[in-house]
Amino acid sequence: MDTTENNFRDRIGTMNAEGKRAWVYPKKPQGKFYRYRTGLTWFLLVFLIASPFLHIDGNQFMLFNVLGREFYIFGQPFWPQDFYIGVTAMIIGVLFITLFTSAFGRIFCGWICPQTIFMEMVFRKIEYWIEGDRGAQMRLDKQEWNIDKIRKKGFKWFLFFLISFGIANVFLAYLVGSKRLLQYITEGPLENLSTFTALLIFTAVFYFIFSWFREQVCTIACPYGRLQSVLLDKKSVVVAYNSNRGEREKGRSKFRKNENRQELGKGDCIDCSQCVNVCPTGIDIRNGTQLECINCTACIDACDAMMEQVDLPKGLIGFYSEEHIEKQEQFRFNSRMKGFAAILLVLVGILSGMLFIRADIEATVLRLPGQLYEVQANDHISNVYTFKLINKTTTSFQKVHFELLSHAGSIESVTHEDILVPEKGLAEGTLFIEIPKALLKGEKNNVEIGIYSGEKLIETTSTNFMGPRSFR
Numbered sequence: 001m002d003t004t005e006n007n008f009r010d011r012i013g014t015m016n017a018e019g020k021r022a023w024v025y026p027k028k029p030q031g032k033f034y035r036y037r038t039g040l041t042w043f044l045l046v047f048l049i050a051s052p053f054l055h056i057d058g059n060q061f062m063l064f065n066v067l068g069r070e071f072y073i074f075g076q077p078f079w080p081q082d083f084y085i086g087v088t089a090m091i092i093g094v095l096f097i098t099l100f101t102s103a104f105g106r107i108f109c110g111w112i113c114p115q116t117i118f119m120e121m122v123f124r125k126i127e128y129w130i131e132g133d134r135g136a137q138m139r140l141d142k143q144e145w146n147i148d149k150i151r152k153k154g155f156k157w158f159l160f161f162l163i164s165f166g167i168a169n170v171f172l173a174y175l176v177g178s179k180r181l182l183q184y185i186t187e188g189p190l191e192n193l194s195t196f197t198a199l200l201i202f203t204a205v206f207y208f209i210f211s212w213f214r215e216q217v218c219t220i221a222c223p224y225g226r227l228q229s230v231l232l233d234k235k236s237v238v239v240a241y242n243s244n245r246g247e248r249e250k251g252r253s254k255f256r257k258n259e260n261r262q263e264l265g266k267g268d269c270i271d272c273s274q275c276v277n278v279c280p281t282g283i284d285i286r287n288g289t290q291l292e293c294i295n296c297t298a299c300i301d302a303c304d305a306m307m308e309q310v311d312l313p314k315g316l317i318g319f320y321s322e323e324h325i326e327k328q329e330q331f332r333f334n335s336r337m338k339g340f341a342a343i344l345l346v347l348v349g350i351l352s353g354m355l356f357i358r359a360d361i362e363a364t365v366l367r368l369p370g371q372l373y374e375v376q377a378n379d380h381i382s383n384v385y386t387f388k389l390i391n392k393t394t395t396s397f398q399k400v401h402f403e404l405l406s407h408a409g410s411i412e413s414v415t416h417e418d419i420l421v422p423e424k425g426l427a428e429g430t431l432f433i434e435i436p437k438a439l440l441k442g443e444k445n446n447v448e449i450g451i452y453s454g455e456k457l458i459e460t461t462s463t464n465f466m467g468p469r470s471f472r
Contacts, residue, residue: 012219013282013292023141024215024282026124027134027274031301037111041121044112052173052181057394064174077392077424081362088351092344097224099340102231103333104319105238105289109225110296115209115217118167120280120296123160123210130156134277157211164206168199215281219292229291234322235334239295241275241286241317242325252286255310268312275299275317285317361397361421362390363451363461368430373466380409380434381467388428389421389451397421397453402431405460406448409435433465440467 016022054061056075063072071078071086078085097108110116130152131137143149172195173181189196209217218225232238245268246252252269253261261268269286276284278299281292285299303317323329333341365387374382391397400419402411413419414430421427433447445465450457 013279013284013290014216014219022282024280025134025137026280026282026298027277027302028128029278029298029301031305033297033301037297038121040111041117044117045121048114049170052170053178059394060177060179062174063177065176068176070177077394079362079390079392081390082358082392085351085354085358088347088354092347092351095340095344095347098227098231099337099344101228102233102236102340103331103337105232105236105295106225106228106293107295109218109222109294113294115222116280116294116296119210119214119217122163124280126159126163127156130159160211161203161207164210165199165203167206168202171202172199215292218281218294225291225294232289233334233336234326235331235337237319237321237324237331238289239285239293239297239300239317240289240320240322240325241269242315242320243286243288244325246286246316261312268307268316270306270310270312272306274302274306278302289322358392359459360391360393361451361459362392363449363459364388365402365431365449365461365463367464367466373468375437375468376434379438380436381440381465382432382434383465385431385433385463386428387431388426389419390426391421391423394423396423396425397458400427400451400453400458403450403452404433404435404447405450406446406462407435407439407465409433409439411449435465435467437467440465443467443469 014022014024051062052060054075059075059077060072061075063070065071069080071082100108127137131140140149140152169181176195184192184195213221247267247269248262249265250267252267252271255270255272259266275286276282278301279285280296280298281294283290283292285293300317300319304314307314307316321329321331324331365385368384368386371384376382387402389397389400398418398420400421402413404411410433412432412434414432419427419429433449435445435447443466445467446462447465448460448462451459451461
């Protein structure tokens with residue numbers, strides 16, 4: 001057996017024996033799973049590109065303006081004060097991917113990851129269109145630079161740059177808002193030089209990734225790929241080669257007409273290497289589960305097509321667990337997966353509760369620093385406070401006023417006017433709270449305050465009220 005086969009785990013698929021980059025020329029895939037991926041890709045691309053340009057009630061469908069502290073998710077506004085909701089949602093996302101990976105491998109990478117979608121379904125298709133399939137691309141790269149090669153390569157790189165520039169603009173729309181992006185475009189790059197420079201930098205990054213770095217993002221740069229080896233076990237269902245059926249006693253061999261492979265002890269694998277040629281990360285799936293495999297299913301389609309041609313059963317490569325291949329055991333949740341699922345359900349319940357009790361107005365009422373209480377002539381104690389009201393909705397709140405809920409007393413704003421809290425905005429100011437001495441139970445008293453819009457209670461909050469020490 002050749003040294004390469006003995007040491008197939010000594011290096012990644014994109015590296016040759018000398019440690020240099022081995023360029024991957026995957027054959028254009030086709031088949032059932034590829035059609036499914038193409039349909040899903042169209043949906044995800046439309047969603048990704050359209051989301052920052054759609055608006056619901058004037059709100060951008062998806063916006064993550066970190067510098068402007070403005071966030072919209074599915075058209076709903078979120079504020080930095082809702083950070084705990086975002087953190088919980090992120091933990092749920094990470095845990096869901098963890099659970100999904102431990103059960104079904106790295107299928108997220110092959111079907112949903114933006115890197116794979118753009119690389120395999122956009123840039124790679126352009127490459128097939130301009131340079132041809134695997135063999136044509138290899139011949140083009142080996143030939144001397146001439147008019148034909150310069151024309152094809154130049155046109156391909158030009159399109160790659162345009163698409164990279166478009167992707168950078170879409171991501172900018174997520175970060176600053178589509179309306180502001182259109183304003184920048186209307187004003188021109190010279191009026192927004194810093195933004196345009198950042199846009200070109202991101203364009204260069206995307207161009208570098210999709211024109212040169214490519215599949216190495218999945219095998220070298222992506223941290224999620226490294227988690228695969230930790231999360232997978234023998235029960236995980238992944239894209240795998242059924243070695244028991246493919247090898248049998250005599251191993252794989254080329255196809256010969258009119259021979260009974262089963263009687264001769266030969267495996268069903270006809271050693272056509274189509275599964276290797278079609279792989280976008282350059283691996284041989286027959287060597288077992290590997291770090292580089294993104295479960296894109298291209299090898300399944302290629303193998304099924306060859307099995308159909310030689311009249312052998314399909315499914316030599318498919319979604320299998322190691323236990324299924326070795327013992328024919330069906331997939332079932334193990335204790336680790338059940339633990340992940342239980343935690344996930346608890347966190348989803350917590351997040352649902354957070355969203356359900358999330359108030360339209362967030363109120364903060366704090367005693368003015370350095371100020372003591374005052375004794376009024378009517379035997380009342382007065383404290384001065386600052387307040388801040390944040391409106392998390394797209395409608396303004398009119399005639400907002402404060403009322404004491406826990407004590408008999410009064411609240412007056414310094415301006416003695418009703419407060420207007422604008423949509424997606426805030427109102428702040430100063431107010432006085434007066435409470436009779438007889439109702440105080442010590443130096444520090446907790447008071448509950450209701451915030452009303454007209455007659456409707458829209459939020460409650462609490463604060464400390466300071467009284468004379470002798471009243472403890």
